[in-house]
Amino acid sequence: MGASVSREPSIHQLRLYLTLCEELHFGRAAARLFITQPALSQQIRELEKRLGAPMVERQGRTITLTEAGQALLPEARAAVAAVDRLRRVADAQLRQVSGRLVVGTMGAEASMAHTRSVLGLLQDRHPGTTVQLVNLGFGDHMAALAQQEADVVFLRPPVTDDIELHHLATEPRVACLCADHPLASQNRLTLAQLSDIPVVDMPVQVPRLWWDFWAVDPRPDGSRVRYGPVVTDMESLLHTVAAGEAMCFLPTAAREYFPRPGVRYIDVVDLSPSTSALAWLRSRRSEATIQAIRHAAREATTRDFGVIM
Template identity: 65%
Template sequence: MHFGHAAARLFITQPALSQQIRNLEKRLGVDLFERTSRTVALTSAGRALLPDVKAAVEAMARLRRAADAQGRHLSGQLRVGTIGAEAAMPHTRAVLQALRRQHPRLEIQILSLNFAAHLAALYRQEADVVFLRPPVPDDIELHHLATEPRVACLPSSDPLAALPRLALAQLNGYPVVDVPPQIPRVWWNFWAVDPRPDGTPVRYGPIAADMEALLHTVAQGEAMSFLPAAARDFFRRPGVSYIDVDGLPPCTSALAWVAQNRDNPVVAAVRQAARSLPQDHARP
């Protein structure tokens, strides 16, 4: 019997293995090995306990195999919230496709959420995860998925809507669509570009609780907004124009969950699916 060979098979050092054996002997209250300067052999107690040790090792191996199989075949329901066009975005579809491959028995329910509900659903545990656009409060964790520019969303009747590009300062003084007061301001301040880089105060217009209300407000000429560049494809509406803006920082898409729920099995499964995919899909 050679501790060095045994340690190598276990991918640990010989001193570490020797220490673990001494700890086990102390807990059991018996010597398991007779040690000399040249040999190591089982004691009578070690030989007597050997069948039980083998059985315990085999049971642990079965337990690990069963746990692996359970992880591969997770069942139950995953409630996935989305806001705006996030359900249709390529990165969202890629995460959910990977999740279905990894856990074919998992039922995935898609929830379309408005501005107020997309964060509230996480806090109220009505959604396990949400595909959204940061920023978010500190108690919500994120996995970054993609980056893209933001654009100005203006009434088509506005003279600026005819220009190919705008400087952010050209939009100073334009009223910006606001959101209901229960929505965290950290989120909407980013989307309203409040504060402006030059210190100009933002003037707010009518309140909109969801994307359709926001687009209607813009089309009526009551206010403007800033949206992801993907809005050009997903939110084409009469009376609404999208214009590139110089000096406007980009936005990101992310998978979000409440920090205290990160180890929930279904949350962990979708997090793993997201981590298995390339990050930072940039949209031109």
């Protein structure tokens, strides 16, 4: 008897299909996937053959989804998401066994004295632990923990309930304004003086409780913040501020780490401070490598750090 051909679609084929569903165009989808259009078309035909149903109706390089394609789309998404979760959990377990720790950092946290102290103590106490540093943007600093793409993250709270923290240091926050704004000539400001200026906004995947704190929304008088353009990282944030499109509030360390032409940092007398923290998933707190860096953080703060003024 000849070898039977599997009728199960591969995860690779499902990923190609999901990209094609987003683009609805073979050429654009192929370019995004870094493959040729004929190769993509062949893979989609093979997927249809394995599933026993036409998934797309072809009109040149553009497509529409068939009834079967529409019905199977959420199942394809769920299958790919499940495999992605499986891979992340497996990678996390492998890191734990091998003593490798993926440490996420946000903004300038990797350069902060408390971060260097924690990582230095970790290496001193556990010289066999391998640390991989990963720089994270606004949209993924908490998601990296939830998806187990990072084991711990040095970040600025607040955080969601599934995350635990060890606070490392506290410092004031400052207003970040376009240097050409009339208020930029002041040495000190109040929140009331800033109430009419829009604040940069965050991508939808950023937990709102986090950005509400950083945007000071609502303000002490109960008024809501007016938002400006969405930014995804520190450089886009600073560019937006320098262009006069919006303002934001940042840790006072931004004066040292992010000086930029067209941007001015100003003290705000009635603005609450911010904290730096080491964060990890509550469900992973007992893992050996995470316990090791938690203990290093506790020792570092006991030995070296208090309030940054």
